[in-house]
Structures are given as C-alpha cells and as structure tokens.
Amino acid sequence: MYSYLALWGLVLLQAFLVLSALRQIGVLLLRMGPRPALDVGEGASGPEFGQAAPSAGAAGIELNPLGGNGFAGSVMIFTSPTCGSCVLIPQAVSSLVNRYREVAFVVAANGPERAIGEYRNRFPAAVKVIREDGQLSDAYRIRDVPYAVFTDAAGLVVQKGIVNNREHLEELVKRGLALARLENRSPREEVGLHGSS
Secondary structure (H helix, E strand, O other), rough: OOOHHHHHHHHHHHHHHHHHOOOOOHHHHHHHOOOOOEEOOOOOOOOOOOOOOOOHHHOOOOOOOOOOOOOOOEEEEOOOOOOOHHHHHHHHHHHHOOOOOOOEEEEEEEEEEEHHHHHHHHOOOHHHEEEEOHHHHHHHHOOOEEEEEEEOOOOEEEEHHHHHHOOOOOOOOOHHHHHHHHHHOOOOHHHHHHOOO
C-alpha cells in the first residue's frame, strides 16, 4: 500500500517538474524570439545603406526634434492599422520612446483616415504619426510592413528591416545607434576603440 502511495507521489512530482520545465522553455522562447529580419542582400527593400534617406520634409516631418543637441538619429516606421503584424507596433514604440530619447520616432501609417486617427491615439505624444498615401513608402522602396528605417543625424541610412514586435524594433534601434555613433567618431576616438599598440 505504501509503495503505491510513494509511486503516485513520484509520478505527480515528475509531472510537476515536466510542466515547470515546459513553462520555462516557453518563457525563454518568448523572450528570445526571432532576430530581426534585417535586409542586407541585393535588391532588398528600403533605401540603400549609407545613402541619404528620401526627404520626409514634404510630409511635414521634423526628424530632429532636439535641434541638434543630443540627436542621434530617427526611426521611420512604415505600418498600417489594418495590418495583422502591425498590431504590436504601438505598444513596441511606446515602450522604447522614453528609453531612447535621443531618437526621433516617426510612424508613417497607410490606410483609411478614420482608422489612422484611432491608430494615432495608441502612440505617445512624442511620436509623430502621419497618414501616408503610398508616395513616401514608394520613395523609401518599402514593400512590406511593418518596416523600419534608422537614419543617423546626417540623414544617412544605417539600419533597416522588418520589425514584427518590440524585440525586433529595439534591436534595430540599438544597432542603428551603435552604427551612427561609430560613423560620428573622430579618427582619434577610433584608435581607442581598437586598442593601442
């Protein structure tokens, strides 16, 4: 009799341990997620790396809200309120705006005016949300959404890619900031970066 109770106790303990392990694996998979699908090949979407981004001034967008002081770059996010993959973009941008104050976040949304008005309300006030009729995405050569382009303070494209969630967008911003900072270093600073001989 006691052996059956001990056996059932072990079975229940093992079931609990297996369920706990499965839960932890699920949490790890959610945290890690897929890496951003950054475009690096020939014929990829978006403007060319190192080239000046198409002018957004015609759309009334100020990409340097800090007037040059502390401005590191801007992220232009192409999205649509009717896109299934774009549902997480407002939450992702909201979580990053305060963390990356030196970056201007601009959302170019394509869709019906009413839907964009509701979509605009889901972003913080610091984010510029514009209605995009296809001309800006054509100028940027954007084929899929959600898609982001990071430009440095000089307006050069340093990072771009598809951003399906917060992790993708944050990775793109981090890489964009790192590349923008590397490009703005003087030769003396770069020597220190590689070590002294």
